[in-house]
Amino acid sequence: MIYKILKKSRTIIALAVLVLTFVLFIDIYEWIPEDTFDSILYLQFVPSFLHFLAVFSLVTAGGFLLILLLTLLVGRFYCSAICPLGILQDVVTRVARWRSKKKRFFKYKKPHPVLRYTFLGIMVLAILLGGGWIVSWLDPYSIAGRSFTYLFKPLVVWANNGVLVPVLQKFEVYSVYHQNLILPYLVPTLLTLALTGAIGYFAWKRGRLFCNTICPVGTFLGEVSRFSLLKVKFDQDKCTRCGKCSGVCKSECINIKEYSVDTTRCVTCFNCLEICPESALSLTPAKKQNAAESSVNQMKPVDVAANSVGHDGNRRKLLVTGLALMAGGRIHALKKNKMPESQKDLLRNEKDHPVAPPGCKSIARFNEVCTGCSLCVAACPTGVLQPALAEYGLSGFMQPHMDYSTSFCNFDCNKCGEVCPTGAILPLPIEEKQVTQMGKAVFVKQNCVVYTDETDCGACSEHCPTKAVDMVPYKNGLMIPQVDQSICIGCGACEYPCPVNEPFKAIYVNGNAVHQEAEKPETGEKQEVDHEEDFPF
Incomplete structure (x- = not known):
């Protein structure tokens, strides 16, 4: 019972x-x-x-x-x-x-x-x-x-x-x-x-x-x-x-x-x-242990010797496989850098590092601790966290990265750090998360539709939560983006809505290998409004 x-x-x-x-x-x-x-x-x-x-x-x-x-x-x-x-x-x-x-x-x-x-x-x-x-x-x-x-x-x-x-x-x-x-x-x-x-x-x-x-x-x-x-x-x-x-x-x-x-x-x-x-x-x-179990245990040195041979063989196979994957990644990168003829005048986005989630402190630390369980991917409300393929290289395969072609990081969200079970993404208070600089926005004037088509846009500036992207006078009454990297947090709210197709975005986020602290934007002086004079009805 x-x-x-x-x-x-x-x-x-x-x-x-x-x-x-x-x-x-x-x-x-x-x-x-x-x-x-x-x-x-x-x-x-x-x-x-x-x-x-x-x-x-x-x-x-x-x-x-x-x-x-x-x-x-x-x-x-x-x-x-x-x-x-x-x-x-x-x-x-x-x-x-x-x-x-x-x-x-x-x-x-x-x-x-x-x-x-x-x-x-x-x-x-x-x-x-x-x-x-x-x-x-x-x-x-x-x-x-x-x-x-x-x-x-x-x-x-x-x-x-x-x-x-x-x-x-x-x-x-x-x-x-x-x-x-x-x-x-x-x-x-x-x-x-x-x-x-x-x-x-x-x-x-x-x-x-x-x-x-x-x-x-x-x-x-x-x-x-x-x-x-x-x-x-x-x-x-x-x-x-x-x-x-x-x-x-x-x-x-x-x-x-x-x-x-x-x-x-x-x-x-x-x-x-x-x-x-x-x-x-x-x-x-x-x-x-009885006598029979003891006799079995006495035979273990022979098994250990055989195990070591098998282990060496498996280790060689693992090394060869790793080299093949790294070589394959290099070949893939070379093919990826071939620019289509129709886009030969546009500049390809060159990112030194991918963008790692807020709270990971650095890409190296993140790759060491993250097990790729994807709980943060499942919990992310905007879906910006996606499993990496070659973004981190072999060391971060299938670990989540900020994919700004999918979405952007919500300025008021810190859920990934709250749910991470390994501590790869440490929990950050909202106030600290909002000044954590995961990367910096880079503006490519030659790719911008304001420059190429001489038309209005401003999607990047509209969505920037810190106003690191501002519109400044260009020509013929047009406005063109300008980036203040000191207050940029690399959330991707500018890159995601950019109408130019990847990998020729007019504005993109270049990730920081080590996360930094961004400066807080100046809010300016609060203006008093005469409600009686300006009341609309």
């Missing part, structure tokens, strides 16, 4: 975590307050650890320590009930089991230590050396976040606009309304779809294969679980080797022939404990 309660409790916790995390990413009406984001994501392991490295506060970012303590108590409970990607895999596995006619869906499989420890080593090196782009492809929370943002959120918006809003408006219910659908770039969407599809396929066929073969968080917590207080153990006198426990073990780690459970792969789902008809399996305090 106690194991049935444990299993049901674990299922309820997992569903609650999955629903809350999913809602954070698809909250199209912004119903969830920003101050609750940290509470919901506090126990996500990698974001919590990176957040701690960024702020050095256990109160703000100590969730990873609680996960370690929980693992030392009962094993990899995080993987089973807190990790959103793990819970998603369980959902896929449950559907696969419903559709399958097999009596025993799973069976024991040997572990893959070479792959497991290779990916763990890559993850550790990436964190130590600031390779945030590598972390973004291995962190399970970030993978789940991108799936929610780039795959599920557009579907929710489509359902809202095409089904929910028309139906409710027929009943004169206007609490829900049409939402603008901002689709991400095709490449990030396809990559996310491919990775999510591959993980889903693994879950359909082999349960937690991804978690126990590739996921570095699962491997690390598996090593910690070797020292956990409570472990699943066999009572050989009671066991009849019916195989029911092995048939429901989604980690494929129960070897009924040897009466053993691979603790490092067990995700503490309690399925085996609940289904065993003889109560031969129990969650008991850890005991000393």
Whole structure:
């Protein structure tokens, strides 16, 4: 009975975590307050650890320590009930089991230590050396976040606009309304779809294969679980080797022939404990290894030697792949700089740096800490935050950047810093955010329609919130933009409405590698108005 309660409790916790995390990413009406984001994501392991490295506060970012303590108590409970990607895999596995006619869906499989420890080593090196782009492809929370943002959120918006809003408006219910659908770039969407599809396929066929073969968080917590207080153990006198426990073990780690459970792969789902008809399996305090386990451990030096060879091979492949990607990016840049014949008289926008979100302090720091979970992309009300392709180079692939071809940064918004779970984007008060200079506007007179077509425009000046872009006399009664970079904050409100097509914008934002503080614009003296004399009626 106690194991049935444990299993049901674990299922309820997992569903609650999955629903809350999913809602954070698809909250199209912004119903969830920003101050609750940290509470919901506090126990996500990698974001919590990176957040701690960024702020050095256990109160703000100590969730990873609680996960370690929980693992030392009962094993990899995080993987089973807190990790959103793990819970998603369980959902896929449950559907696969419903559709399958097999009596025993799973069976024991040997572990893959070479792959497991290779990916763990890559993850550790990436964190130590600031390779945030590598972390973004291995962190399970970030993978789940991108799936929610780039795959599920557009579907929710489509359902809202095409089904929910028309139906409710027929009943004169206007609490829900049409939402603008901002689709991400095709490449990030396809990559996310491919990775999510591959993980889903693994879950359909082999349960937690991804978690126990590739996921570095699962491997690390598996090593910690070797020292956990409570472990699943066999009572050989009671066991009849019916195989029911092995048939429901989604980690494929129960070897009924040897009466053993691979603790490092067990995700503490309690399925085996609940289904065993003889109560031969129990969650008991850890005991000393028996002679058979000791003999297996004596063979580990040979395995380690083999692992090192495999690790070297994988490291070479990773290096070659990285060089190929960098070379490919250079070739792409050369092709991109070919100017069309019809636009030969226009000057191409030359940006020294992309524009990183406010609160990241510097591009280098941002690339080191950000895991590309895309929560800020999902939460951004204007949609200006988009996943980077080549903007940051290889080091910031899929990390968000300010894409002023999509939109602009709202002058009165600081939501990205409020929701960031890793501290890559630090929260800024509105007053501080409004003077944080992410970049500087650059005016290209030769591209401006006032110069080329001799016609009125002024869209950039109209939208500038700090009035860093001002219109000055030009000729024939025309006005032309002029930029005061000292009060410009690089919000993109000038670049976005510019009618000239990219990459020949008449005004664009050149990002700052290190964010600076802009000067406050002069407001001038307040003029008194004679209301009695000027009253219009």
